[in-house]
Amino acid sequence: MSAIWSNSLPGWLIALSLTVHFAAGVGLGAVYFRGLWWNAQLFAEGASLTVTIGLLIGRFVLLGSLLTLASLEGALPLLVMALGVLVARSAVMHSIRKSAA
Numbered sequence: 001m002s003a004i005w006s007n008s009l010p011g012w013l014i015a016l017s018l019t020v021h022f023a024a025g026v027g028l029g030a031v032y033f034r035g036l037w038w039n040a041q042l043f044a045e046g047a048s049l050t051v052t053i054g055l056l057i058g059r060f061v062l063l064g065s066l067l068t069l070a071s072l073e074g075a076l077p078l079l080v081m082a083l084g085v086l087v088a089r090s091a092v093m094h095s096i097r098k099s100a101a
Contacts, residue, residue, distance in 0.1 A: 021073075029086065
């Protein structure tokens with residue numbers, strides 16, 4: 001474990017931190033995958049290529065930056081945040097499929 005996750009931290013604080021990382025991952029994933037859907041719609045409607053590529057790069061930078069920040073705290077916070085992103089992906093894809101039907 002990294003220096004931030006020392007043995008002197010109480011268990012409830014570690015659990016709280018991991019819960020916050022998971023929630024942040026869910027929020028990040030929801031924003032990322034909703035943005036992906038919106039970007040795909042803009043591209044299909046013939047929006048400016050500059051706008052669509054700018055949004056694509058912005059999504060990648062946001063996702064990469066926040067996952068990098070989580071990785072600085074150690075492997076466990078990174079994995080929990082990535083799990084949150086995957087959970088959000090599933091939820092967003094389910095809602096998109098449901099609204100398209």
